[in-house]
Amino acid sequence: LGSERSLLIGEVFLMIDRLLVTRCRQGSRDALRRIYEKYRDSLLILAIALSHDVNLAEDAVHDVFVAFAQNIAGFKLTGSLKAYLAKCVANRVRDLMRAKYSRVKALDSQQVYSDDVDLNEPTQLITCNEELRLLSSALAELPDEQREVVVLHIHSQMRFKVIAKSFGISVNTVKGRYRYGIRKLRSILNSEIEK
Amino acid sequence: MSSVGKIKKLFAKSEVTVNSKVDDRIVNDALTAFDKSESTKSLSAEPNVWGMIIKSKITQIAVASVIIIAVVLSIIFLNKSATTVYAIEHTIEASRTMRYLHLRYFDSSHDDVAKECWLEFDETGQATNVRINWSEWMAGGEVVVWNQDKTQILNKKQNFLITFNDKIYTARVLTMAGRENPRLIVERLYERQKKGEVEIEIKHTTSKAEQIIVTATGLEDDAKRFVLLVDQATNLVTSLKWYQLTSGEYKYQGVMEYHDYNVPIDSKMFNLDDEVTGDIKVIDTRVQDIGLAQGNLSDEEIAIKVVREFLEALIDKDYIKAARISGIPSPEKIEQGWGKLKVVRIVSINEPTLPAEPSKLFPNLQRVLCTIEIEKNGKEIQQLLRLFKVRPVLGRRERWGFN
Numbered sequence: 074l075g076s077e078r079s080l081l082i083g084e085v086f087l088m089i090d091r092l093l094v095t096r097c098r099q100g101s102r103d104a105l106r107r108i109y110e111k112y113r114d115s116l117l118i119l120a121i122a123l124s125h126d127v128n129l130a131e132d133a134v135h136d137v138f139v140a141f142a143q144n145i146a147g148f149k150l151t152g153s154l155k156a157y158l159a160k161c162v163a164n165r166v167r168d169l170m171r172a173k174y175s176r177v178k179a180l181d182s183q184q185v186y187s188d189d190v191d192l193n194e195p196t197q198l199i200t201c202n203e204e205l206r207l208l209s210s211a212l213a214e215l216p217d218e219q220r221e222v223v224v225l226h227i228h229s230q231m232r233f234k235v236i237a238k239s240f241g242i243s244v245n246t247v248k249g250r251y252r253y254g255i256r257k258l259r260s261i262l263n264s265e266i267e268k
Numbered sequence: 269m270s271s272v273g274k275i276k277k278l279f280a281k282s283e284v285t286v287n288s289k290v291d292d293r294i295v296n297d298a299l300t301a302f303d304k305s306e307s308t309k310s311l312s313a314e315p316n317v318w319g320m321i322i323k324s325k326i327t328q329i330a331v332a333s334v335i336i337i338a339v340v341l342s343i344i345f346l347n348k349s350a351t352t353v354y355a356i357e358h359t360i361e362a363s364r365t366m367r368y369l370h371l372r373y374f375d376s377s378h379d380d381v382a383k384e385c386w387l388e389f390d391e392t393g394q395a396t397n398v399r400i401n402w403s404e405w406m407a408g409g410e411v412v413v414w415n416q417d418k419t420q421i422l423n424k425k426q427n428f429l430i431t432f433n434d435k436i437y438t439a440r441v442l443t444m445a446g447r448e449n450p451r452l453i454v455e456r457l458y459e460r461q462k463k464g465e466v467e468i469e470i471k472h473t474t475s476k477a478e479q480i481i482v483t484a485t486g487l488e489d490d491a492k493r494f495v496l497l498v499d500q501a502t503n504l505v506t507s508l509k510w511y512q513l514t515s516g517e518y519k520y521q522g523v524m525e526y527h528d529y530n531v532p533i534d535s536k537m538f539n540l541d542d543e544v545t546g547d548i549k550v551i552d553t554r555v556q557d558i559g560l561a562q563g564n565l566s567d568e569e570i571a572i573k574v575v576r577e578f579l580e581a582l583i584d585k586d587y588i589k590a591a592r593i594s595g596i597p598s599p600e601k602i603e604q605g606w607g608k609l610k611v612v613r614i615v616s617i618n619e620p621t622l623p624a625e626p627s628k629l630f631p632n633l634q635r636v637l638c639t640i641e642i643e644k645n646g647k648e649i650q651q652l653l654r655l656f657k658v659r660p661v662l663g664r665r666e667r668w669g670f671n
Binding site for chain 1 (some may be wrong): 271278282375521596
């Protein structure tokens with residue numbers, strides 16, 4: 074009964090999202106705003122967990138919503154909107170991180186003053202609670218590909234199959250990355266707690 | 269509870285507090301894009317005149333004729349073939365006289381320019397003057413100028429100009445300038461081709477209006493590919509695109525566009541003193557004492573001392589001292605940011621650790637984790653800080669700060 078109920082709830086959520094997207098496509102600004110409000114926190118947490126950088130996370134979520142709004146006329150929702158947006162944010166984070174690292178590599182942090190924004194900077198417009206700080210610090214130690222799989226699977230509740238399809242890799246590769254990622258994360262978190 | 273369970277619990281408890289400015293920025297930009305998309309939609313509802321023209325039989329016949337003529341002409345000209353065939357040595361030779369260069373770098377992640385550089389070289393190809401204008405999105409709009417005597421960084425967003433002379437920084441600038449110098453790039457590719465590390469393919473063209481395409485693909489473990497466009501008249505490189513091999517295909521990463529070969533650059537471009545406006549804080553580490561002197565302390569000890577004295581200055585609300593210790597140019601900025609935290613006391617400062625990937629600019633940078641007690645809503649609560657990346661001061665490496 075429990076699983077049937079959760080399936081039903083899931084269906085209702087999907088239906089609400091479909092309605093919101095349809096209203097958006099019909100030109101409703103309010104529907105767009107509601108989609109943003111509904112998924113903002115979840116997507117920001119996803120982006121912070123992936124990047125360990127609140128500014129980059131904000132930019133990633135910003136860019137995804139702007140692109141979503143721009144392309145809404147031709148947008149067709151085939152699965153879950155949450156998973157779709159999560160996938161877009163993960164891709165955007167990857168692009169922005171790559172840009173950031175290529176810059177750092179190119180100059181090796183010569184622009185030292187813009188480079189060192191951390192999660193605890195008190196002037197930040199987005200602040201993270203202690204759990205997110207701990208989590209994102211630990212996740213930052215994982216290789217990018219393991220971090221993406223762990224975060225998308227656990228936080229965004231994307232199935233291995235869906236992640237595999239999104240990245241164009243096999244399900245077994247995804248499962249392997251997840252397994253190694255969890256193993257490493259466990260040891261990092263354990264040592265953090267011991268400190 | 270299993271480890272996955274613990275991690276899931278951490279995710280479930282993760283929260284963000286978002287300032288309304290963030291919402292305003294995202295929602296306003298998204299709505300603007302949305303409105304534009306709406307107008308696009310209504311425009312797309314208009315009859316597609318171009319589509320009709322293209323679909324018409326007369327147009328199709330005309331297009332086919334043009335293609336046939338073009339093919340025939342190209343065959344004729346190809347048969348005649350150019351008298352001198354381009355070789356990569358021609359570009360190396362042509363680049364030898366290069367003294368000035370202006371370049372723009374575009375990264376695949378953004379449409380806007382990522383950085384713009386002006387470079388002056390000596391006869392050996394080594395940079396003697398460099399100016400880099402970073403984009404807002406890539407490095408907060410910072411401007412960097414460098415020569416052998418001094419480096420200046422102007423950050424208008426954070427309101428400061430810093431001047432210093434630092435050996436490691438200089439080495440990094442020269443490495444960067446070398447990596448972006450088309451003469452050295454081509455020379456290196458040529459050398460690597462001889463060693464069998466790179467495969468170079470040259471696509472000639474008979475049309476003077478078109479550019480020669482030089483594709484250099486890394487062999488074995490090298491997963492990079494560079495595509496250079498070379499001007500036929502001058503044999504100089506006009507652009508360099510680079511690709512990375514990912515999942516079996518070369519993915520576009522960015523492009524460097526080269527402009528204004530040998531067009532002299534005004535010397536004012538290489539000095540930022542005249543670009544300082546009223547409220548910009550000016551720091552010169554060559555003559556000012558920033559941070560704390562290391563003396564006989566180890567790197568770990570001085571890192572802890574910097575953090576402790578900075579936090580103590582915050583407790584005493586002595587923001588001028590906090591600014592001097594940290595290297596943050598503005599005491600007002602510290603008060604605005606850190607002052608809000610209302611630090612009551614230092615609970616603990618952990619042993620410093622080195623970052624997982626050491627910085628080449630600051631090889632002995634120390635990460636210092638500490639816990640402080642702050643006052644929040646009338647209550648005293650403990651907060652873990654992970655902010656401090658304590659390191660030597662640029663140009664004065666016997667002193668340490670964290671900004």
